Each structure stands twice: as C-alpha cells, then as structure tokens.
Amino acid sequence: MSEEILYDREAISFLEELWGEGFLSPGGHEEVARVVEGIDLKDKQILDIGCGSGAIAVLMAKRFGAAKVTGIDVEAPVCTAAKERVRQANLEGKVEILEVTPGPMPFEDSTFDVVFSKDSIIHIPDKVTMAAEAYRVLKPGGHFAASDWLTNHDGEMSPEMAHYVKMEALEFQMASPSKYRAAMELAGFEDVELVNRNPWYAQVSAAELEELTGPNRADWEARHGAEFIEHQIEIWDAMQPVLKTGEHCPHHIRGRKPA
Numbered sequence: 001m002s003e004e005i006l007y008d009r010e011a012i013s014f015l016e017e018l019w020g021e022g023f024l025s026p027g028g029h030e031e032v033a034r035v036v037e038g039i040d041l042k043d044k045q046i047l048d049i050g051c052g053s054g055a056i057a058v059l060m061a062k063r064f065g066a067a068k069v070t071g072i073d074v075e076a077p078v079c080t081a082a083k084e085r086v087r088q089a090n091l092e093g094k095v096e097i098l099e100v101t102p103g104p105m106p107f108e109d110s111t112f113d114v115v116f117s118k119d120s121i122i123h124i125p126d127k128v129t130m131a132a133e134a135y136r137v138l139k140p141g142g143h144f145a146a147s148d149w150l151t152n153h154d155g156e157m158s159p160e161m162a163h164y165v166k167m168e169a170l171e172f173q174m175a176s177p178s179k180y181r182a183a184m185e186l187a188g189f190e191d192v193e194l195v196n197r198n199p200w201y202a203q204v205s206a207a208e209l210e211e212l213t214g215p216n217r218a219d220w221e222a223r224h225g226a227e228f229i230e231h232q233i234e235i236w237d238a239m240q241p242v243l244k245t246g247e248h249c250p251h252h253i254r255g256r257k258p259a
Helices: 009-019 028-035 055-062 076-088 127-137 159-168 177-187 198-213 217-224 226-245
Strands: 045-049 068-073 095-099 112-118 138-148 190-196 251-256
Touching: 009 076, 009 217, 009 226, 028 055, 028 112, 028 138, 045 055, 055 068, 055 076, 055 095, 055 112, 068 076, 076 095, 112 127, 127 138, 127 177, 159 226, 177 190, 177 251, 198 217, 198 226, 217 226
Parallel strands: 045 068, 045 112, 068 095, 112 138
Antiparallel strands: 138 251, 190 251
C-alpha cells in the first residue's frame, strides 16, 4: 500500500452521511449483526481489522457486550476519528484504537476470541498472509468473521470492472471466493463459509445512486461540493454494471480455529 491517505476527512464525512455515523462501508448495525450472527461476543476479546472511524468497535462493546475491542487501522485520520468516537461513548476502558503499519500484526499468538473485519481486507494484497495472521492471533476455538469486496473470478478483470476499480482509486486488491477459501483453509481454519451478498448490495447501491442523483443532489453538493459529488456519482455509476453481472460480489467470510 502507498502512503497516500485514502480516507481523508472529506471522504469520511461523505461516507458516514451515506452509510451511517462512524461507518465507512454499507449496511450499518444490521450488516455487522449478520456478519457475526451465531458467534457469541459477550465478554470476549475482539480484534477489528480496519476499524475505520470506530462505530463497529463501539457497537461491539455496547450492543454485543464484548469485554475488550481492539481496533486497528493504517491511516491516521480514521484512527483519530475512532478515538474521538470511543471517548464520546465513554468506552476508553473497553475499546482501544491503534494505528499500525501494514505487515504482521503487533499481537501475541492466541490473543483474541474473535477476529473481525468489515470491508477492509480488500486493501491487503496477500490474502494467504492475512489469513495466517488472523489464525495466529486467534485463541483455539476462536472465530474469524468478516465481510469484504470480492470479484467472482481470478485472472484479468473485465473492462467494466477495471474501470470501476480505477474510479474508486482505493488500491483495491480484489480476490475471488475460491482464493479466499484456499487462503483460509491453508491457514488451518475449519468450517470455512462464504456467503455471496451481491444481490443485497446490488439493490442498496442502486438506491444510493438514486439518492445522489435525485432531488437531494443539491443538498449533497451544498454539504460536500459539486465536484466531489459528481465524482462519487461517477464511481456509483461505474459500480452498477459489475454488480448486475455479479463480477463485483461482496461476501461474508467465516472460519473457526480448531479448539
């Protein structure tokens, strides 16, 4: 990854308005609950990889009853926003936000009961190493639960997909479900499960585009600038064809470290 800031204050402000305060990916509280469905988080030690501006870490402490949530991210602006959100929630004793550098995670083996990530590991090129690190820091019997942006095949992207990724300009490192499954199983995870969320986000994304281009467009432009909103519309336009074909296919990804 480069040192260019991908999520600056302007981007954070826009995404939080679109997706909910503290959320830098779609679905809000409901989608987080789906990602961790069936996993007991109460009194558990949780790692949130790519914690963004902190809403999920706070949610896990307040709503799901986690004993301790450690959120990590590589960008200063989102870590600053997350720390402020934790402070406002009066959760400094239960939620810790750490700015880290890409590479091995700064934790001992078998530290966490759950490793979670919400649409962040797309920025990690090496899925095999990512899965191995998640496995390493999990306690025996612990769970990996994530969502991420995937592509439905390996190899060269379609021109439409390449255009969308270029428009996003977020250094996406997309991989297929089969590549994620292979990385998880190679790491040693059992009960690996991948659930395609393309049908859900295809509808959500179309509604988001309608919001940005419809009667409220002038309000969005007043708050974020006409040029900025025009670029976001271009991104959402580019996303529609690859969601409709299924080439862009967000997934939930699950696995368990043997006890």
